[in-house]
Amino acid sequence: MLIINCPYCGPRDQSEFSNGGEAHVKRPDGSKEIGDREWGEYVFIRANPKGLFYERWVHTHGCRKWFNCVRDTSTDEILVTYKLDEKKPNLNNFKSVVKTPSGEPEVGSGNFTVEK
Amino acid sequence: MKSINLKENQFIQFHQKISFKFDGVKYFGYKGDTIASALLRNNVNLVGRSFKYHRPRGIYTCGIEEPNALVQIISEYSEPNTRATIKKIYEGMEIESQNRWPSLENDFGSINNLFSPIFTAGFYYKTFMGPHKKFWKNLYEPLIRRAAGLGKPPKDFKGISNHIHHNVDITIIGGGLNGLLAAKSFINSNYDVLLIDFEEQLGGIINNSNKISSIDNKEPKDWLKETIQEIEDSKNIKILKNTLVTTYNYINHLIAIEDRFVGSKPIEGKVNSTLHKIRTGHTILCNGHIERFLSFQNNDLPGIMLSSSFEKYMCRYGLAPSKEPVIFSNNSNSNSLVYSLIKAGLKPKAYIDSRSGEEIEPNLFDLIRKNDVPLYTNSQIKGAFGNKKIEKILVEDSSGALNEIKCDCLCLSGGINSDVHLFTQSKGLLDWDEKDLTYKPSKPFQPTITLGSASGQFNFDNLNSDINEKLKTFKVKKLDVKLELNTNAKYNIEKLWEVSPQKKSLWAKSFIDLQNDVTTKDIRQAITEGFDRIEHLKRYTTNSMGTDQGKISSINALGIVSDLLDKKVNEVGTTIYRPPYAPLSFSAIAGRNCYEFYDPERKSPIHNWHLKNGAIFEDVGQWKRPWYFQINKDESMHDAVQRESKNVRENAGILDGSTLGKIEIKGEDALEFMNLIYTNSFTKMKQGSARYALMLGEDGMVKDDGIICKISDQHFIATTTTGGAATVLGCMEEYAQTEWPNLKVFMNSITEQYATFNISGPKTREIMKKAFPNINFSNEEFPFMTFQFHEFNGVPIRILRASFTGELGYEIYIPSNSAPKIWDNIQSVGKEFGLAPYGTEAMHLLRAEKGYIIVGQDTDGSITPIDLGLSWMIGKSKKDFLGKRSLTRSDTIREDRKQLVGIIPSNKTDKLEEGQHIILDKEIKSPVPMLGHITSCYYSPTLGHDFALAVIKNGHSMIGTKAYASTSSMGTTGVDIVKPVFYDEGNKRLVS
Numbered sequence A: 001m002l003i004i005n006c007p008y009c010g011p012r013d014q015s016e017f018s019n020g021g022e023a024h025v026k027r028p029d030g031s032k033e034i035g036d037r038e039w040g041e042y043v044f045i046r047a048n049p050k051g052l053f054y055e056r057w058v059h060t061h062g063c064r065k066w067f068n069c070v071r072d073t074s075t076d077e078i079l080v081t082y083k084l085d086e087k088k089p090n091l092n093n094f095k096s097v098v099k100t101p102s103g104e105p106e107v108g109s110g111n112f113t114v115e116k
Numbered sequence B: 001m002k003s004i005n006l007k008e009n010q011f012i013q014f015h016q017k018i019s020f021k022f023d024g025v026k027y028f029g030y031k032g033d034t035i036a037s038a039l040l041r042n043n044v045n046l047v048g049r050s051f052k053y054h055r056p057r058g059i060y061t062c063g064i065e066e067p068n069a070l071v072q073i074i075s076e077y078s079e080p081n082t083r084a085t086i087k088k089i090y091e092g093m094e095i096e097s098q099n100r101w102p103s104l105e106n107d108f109g110s111i112n113n114l115f116s117p118i119f120t121a122g123f124y125y126k127t128f129m130g131p132h133k134k135f136w137k138n139l140y141e142p143l144i145r146r147a148a149g150l151g152k153p154p155k156d157f158k159g160i161s162n163h164i165h166h167n168v169d170i171t172i173i174g175g176g177l178n179g180l181l182a183a184k185s186f187i188n189s190n191y192d193v194l195l196i197d198f199e200e201q202l203g204g205i206i207n208n209s210n211k212i213s214s215i216d217n218k219e220p221k222d223w224l225k226e227t228i229q230e231i232e233d234s235k236n237i238k239i240l241k242n243t244l245v246t247t248y249n250y251i252n253h254l255i256a257i258e259d260r261f262v263g264s265k266p267i268e269g270k271v272n273s274t275l276h277k278i279r280t281g282h283t284i285l286c287n288g289h290i291e292r293f294l295s296f297q298n299n300d301l302p303g304i305m306l307s308s309s310f311e312k313y314m315c316r317y318g319l320a321p322s323k324e325p326v327i328f329s330n331n332s333n334s335n336s337l338v339y340s341l342i343k344a345g346l347k348p349k350a351y352i353d354s355r356s357g358e359e360i361e362p363n364l365f366d367l368i369r370k371n372d373v374p375l376y377t378n379s380q381i382k383g384a385f386g387n388k389k390i391e392k393i394l395v396e397d398s399s400g401a402l403n404e405i406k407c408d409c410l411c412l413s414g415g416i417n418s419d420v421h422l423f424t425q426s427k428g429l430l431d432w433d434e435k436d437l438t439y440k441p442s443k444p445f446q447p448t449i450t451l452g453s454a455s456g457q458f459n460f461d462n463l464n465s466d467i468n469e470k471l472k473t474f475k476v477k478k479l480d481v482k483l484e485l486n487t488n489a490k491y492n493i494e495k496l497w498e499v500s501p502q503k504k505s506l507w508a509k510s511f512i513d514l515q516n517d518v519t520t521k522d523i524r525q526a527i528t529e530g531f532d533r534i535e536h537l538k539r540y541t542t543n544s545m546g547t548d549q550g551k552i553s554s555i556n557a558l559g560i561v562s563d564l565l566d567k568k569v570n571e572v573g574t575t576i577y578r579p580p581y582a583p584l585s586f587s588a589i590a591g592r593n594c595y596e597f598y599d600p601e602r603k604s605p606i607h608n609w610h611l612k613n614g615a616i617f618e619d620v621g622q623w624k625r626p627w628y629f630q631i632n633k634d635e636s637m638h639d640a641v642q643r644e645s646k647n648v649r650e651n652a653g654i655l656d657g658s659t660l661g662k663i664e665i666k667g668e669d670a671l672e673f674m675n676l677i678y679t680n681s682f683t684k685m686k687q688g689s690a691r692y693a694l695m696l697g698e699d700g701m702v703k704d705d706g707i708i709c710k711i712s713d714q715h716f717i718a719t720t721t722t723g724g725a726a727t728v729l730g731c732m733e734e735y736a737q738t739e740w741p742n743l744k745v746f747m748n749s750i751t752e753q754y755a756t757f758n759i760s761g762p763k764t765r766e767i768m769k770k771a772f773p774n775i776n777f778s779n780e781e782f783p784f785m786t787f788q789f790h791e792f793n794g795v796p797i798r799i800l801r802a803s804f805t806g807e808l809g810y811e812i813y814i815p816s817n818s819a820p821k822i823w824d825n826i827q828s829v830g831k832e833f834g835l836a837p838y839g840t841e842a843m844h845l846l847r848a849e850k851g852y853i854i855v856g857q858d859t860d861g862s863i864t865p866i867d868l869g870l871s872w873m874i875g876k877s878k879k880d881f882l883g884k885r886s887l888t889r890s891d892t893i894r895e896d897r898k899q900l901v902g903i904i905p906s907n908k909t910d911k912l913e914e915g916q917h918i919i920l921d922k923e924i925k926s927p928v929p930m931l932g933h934i935t936s937c938y939y940s941p942t943l944g945h946d947f948a949l950a951v952i953k954n955g956h957s958m959i960g961t962k963a964y965a966s967t968s969s970m971g972t973t974g975v976d977i978v979k980p981v982f983y984d985e986g987n988k989r990l991v992s
């Protein structure tokens, strides 16, 4: 189980939080014309990288605040959490080496190498 | 096997006798005995029958790695699969052996052993497949379940377990020599330290063997006592005994189980185990090593035991399981058993070593020579033989000659493995050590430190430097401990996994997994059949898939496979040890979250009244809601629902609607916020009026509905469905925070603060007048879809004129504490008008007659408001709201979408069924094009026939046509497709 550092409450157990998917996905401005593709991508398409990922969480059983984080999806390590109005951190600030338990490559699944 | 008692020690006192029963026979043991040591003391060697072949089995080890001696504790709710080598006895304990019938001595299932040549790897997969699928479920599985398996499920079991959370800097797992030394380093430091040991006494190898002769020039036991005292006195170290760490999760999260009743019978109603959930900065693994066995013919006979286990029985329990065991080894770890035996005045019947004379340690040589122990070097045991117990062995000596040795006990050592289970659970990587022939921890994945034999240090040479180096980061005092050994040997091992039997026979069995009855032949067969990946092989043969996870044998299997494939062991790879380390009972995991606390029950403030008035309840989310009310015990549900529904149409009914979600929305920008959340427009709505509203997902699909009351532009109260309350509030909060943080708006759940009564029916106005005489309920003063605040006997109430039944109706919102009183009052004044309570089922029937949908029943997350014929609810002039843009997606505007329609049987006496398909043809000829399905279906007492709501393709344009509904008896019923409203289409009853 992860420990997640709520920017408002501090480090708490994962069971208090809910995951909200990819962060920094901007909802298209409803007052303007929105194209099918733009809207479709907002509603249905999310990134699913192996490695560093901007992600939203909400402290459901706590302060009920939404916040963002950078999580390494290959190790589940949460590298930083920050408030919604804070600037998103540059991913280059983190070691982006995918260090999965079995040392898998960056692309592909399981323990076998897939060519890029 | 004839055992003898040795000297008393601090763990066992011979004057403290304890009686217990095993398979109905009374025996005596001593306080401190495990079931296994007590049985050995009584020369009971046969303790169980094996999983598949029902072979006789005895006690193989002296600890948690035990594969054989699993017993059922009758005196503890018949707890099955208890390791006899761990569980301590107590006065009056009752134990039974497992997997035998009618008795352990004469087991009918042992006939399986006779048929064993056909029970090879993959037997079940290959055999029990035909002739029909049903054969497996109805015939084969029940048969196999009776014949194979471990113990029987426990009876009337209600264990109580507590959960305790810890948050520490350092957790030391294992209180043996290295664990104690590590803990000693942290004495009075600034670190919060947890020291966990599985046993009742700390000390590990110091207690379990005679390997160490002195520590810091003191008797090991004296040193131990002093050290434990120092650790106990240190304020920053907490010791957990009788506690087994079973799980090592991400981010140094450990799960450990503490047995609260070691050596005594658990008291009913008392906490019998504690589950520790530990967060730690660093984990120091000092959990030692496990000895492995060797494979040869009949290596499962009772009387065969691991050599370090034999020594542990001597040192810990003052018991030699046999006076003259034969020892068979391929390594130096068994040296200390020879030393211990001779020190106790006993001597091995023979010492057999697969290593050559030059490799055998000189001081062992001396010891054996001096005491005239028959020595066989370069020799192997070809097989063990005997009836239900070991009687003789066959030894092939260095010259190739066969020697028969009579014996009652054989001690085995196939080498030692670092206990890497927890390390691999933590995702640490292992390396194969070709010299020590075992996997050792190499790269930790978390802040994990391994010490001693757990880290693969099988010698004591680097004891101080290793600990000092690995604990350097903590800047603690350096250790300088002086250690003297009795058997001064460097760990040395020769490769040996299996000895082939003397005679080839279909019945000759060399076991590789004792618990799952897997033989080395099964491994060979699996490889021949192509299962040569270790993870496949494990599943095909079930090797190391028992509750012991092959603790004494899984490495041997890797060795055998690597030889067969002619690969190095590290090329074969290793299977992954999974949590828990040892079986963990579900009751411990559940803790207090079971029975009535498993899932909280939510009850309305009127619940007690419902109980007294014949309510039959239905679960709606966590809520208990009256489903219908029985006027007497004989009334069927159908009759009750028909009666309740009719009464609402003719007189008046009252429904407890307290479970409906209620959310209060306030703030400067509340109006704008509500316009963005719901499809409706609230801008032009008058203060004090209410509106039925829909909430969509961004995909345009209906997610929830409810009634919105506008108190002012800055203050709204919304109701939600009973099940959707938390989701709707969560959604509002999410958008308020993430998308529109500029809006000044706040929202709060007031579901439990207010009870809601829904009164409806033609006589409702009369009842309301009588119940609330000061309020004017005339149509002019109190029109449909308006609400008013009032005070009634000092209680602030809100009354909303709305209806979910199609009749004149009011919803009364009352602070929960005052609700029962007002409910009672309405009941008594309503009597003369025929007011009766109705439940959710009648409510569903009544709303369906009006064509009102229930989100989640008539919709399924793929239905838009347009599909429901509710386009009028969409605020088209609004620039934006949740899901607005999706209503013009190519998918949501296509013509053949499923749309809500009404269905009535063409022949009014025909029945309809919920969930059945609507199709075009009378005859069912597959493939049948399906138009959609019936979502709600009832018999209407008002119409006098069945009617239904359905979602079908292109439904709106099919209104007025005929179709068919499938039936559960594989037939069809002719139906008319109609508008989804069956009663008072003009809403006259609603608004007058």
Ligand SMILES: [Zn+2]
Pocket (backbone or CB within 6 Å): A006, A007, A008, A009, A010, A059, A062, A063, A064, A065
């Ligand atoms: Zn928080």
